[in-house]
Amino acid sequence: MSDVLAVRATGVIRGRNDVPPRFRPPAPPRHFVGRDAELASIRAGVTVLYGAGGTGKTALALKWLRERGSGDQLYLDLAAHDLGRVLRAFGLSAEPEDERAVFRSLVLRRQFTLLLDNADSAEQVTPLLPPSGTVLVTSRVRLNLPQAHEIAVGSLTDDGRLGPLLDRSYVELPERQARLYRLCAWEPDTFGVPMAAAIAGESECDVEDALDDLVEKSLLTEVGDDGFRFHDLVRAHARAKRYQ
Ligand SMILES: Nc1ncnc2c1ncn2[C@@H]1O[C@H](COP(=O)(O)OP(=O)(O)OP(=O)(O)O)[C@@H](O)[C@H]1O
Ligand SMILES: [Mg+2]
Structure with a gap:
């Protein structure tokens, strides 16, 4: 079925017009630094940002969208969002085998970035790509x-700008969050709420709120x-703060 037919058959025409909040790109980190060359090299068409976990691919994509992207922007986390739910959020429905075609039509018709x-x-990405427009993939x-x-996207090397920005965020933290920031930084990799609660000697409930705040402040x-x-x-x- 052609994209256009898929659209007619499944009712894109009747779809809602704004992007539901869950599918709008979140804000980039407040203290974004560097990446000038990468930001300048992203343009219309399909761009793939690839690199190891935590190097800053998503942050870079979000920064580009915020500063250089145009039109309505649609954010899809392929690890978390279900395509059927995305379509339903736009008031659309499709048989599972048609979902990707309907999604392409939606993006094309609305000219979403x-x-x-x-x-x-x-294989996961290709069926979602509209025939034209701007797409960033991480x-x-x-x-x-x-x-x-x-x-x-290689690791970010501190060009001297990040330290002062992190300091600024750090001094504004309430002491409990600052303590959690210092303590959890000794975890080598990913950690969960129970682990953080054990390290801090606090309840999981309190720690979860504090961790969410650190995420909101782009520190975690x-x-x-x-x-x-x-x-x-x-x-x-964060580790260096332990010694200050
Ligand atoms: N240029 C930057 N300036 C400031 N902070 C950054 C920058 N790039 C990344 N960060 C911060 O580093 C952390 C990891 O970045 P990000 O989530 O973008 O990594 P990623 O490459 O997308 O990782 P993953 O593969 O796990 O999705 C985030 O807290 C983010 O805010
Ligand atoms: Mg990411």
Whole structure:
């Protein structure tokens, strides 16, 4: 079925007009630094940002969308969002086998700038790509998508700007959050609420709120549904605070 027919058959025409909040790109980190070359090299068409976990692919995509993206923007976390739910949020429905075609039609018709976050493979992404428009894709692996511009996102090296920005966020933290920030930074990788509560000697409920606040302040990254992780540079900053 052609995209246009899929649209007619499934009622895109009747769809809602604004992007539901859950599918709008979140704000980029408040203290975003560097990446000038990468930001300048993203343009219309399909761009894949690939690199190891935590290097800053999503942050880079969000920064580009906020500062250089145009039109309505649609954010899809391929690791978490279900395509059927996305369509339903726009007032659409489709048989499972038609969902990807209907999604492509929706993006094309509304000229959305699209962010496909956390892609696993080219097979997952290709059926979602509209025939024209601007699409950013993030992935931990190189996708080798034909016709896509693929940018390797390496670790961020502190060019001296991040430290003072983190300091500014840090001094504004209530003491309980600041303590959690210092303590949890000794975890080598992803940690959950129970682990953080044990380290801090506080209730899971209190700790969860404080961790959510740290995420909101871009000092901590949420991983999946209930994991947290520090970006390497932020972790180094938090660890250094222990000695000050
Ligand atoms: N350029 C930057 N300036 C400031 N903070 C950044 C920058 N890039 C990333 N960060 C911060 O580092 C953390 C990790 O970044 P991000 O989530 O973008 O990584 P990622 O590469 O998308 O990881 P994943 O593969 O797990 O999705 C976040 O807290 C983010 O706010
Ligand atoms: Mg990411």
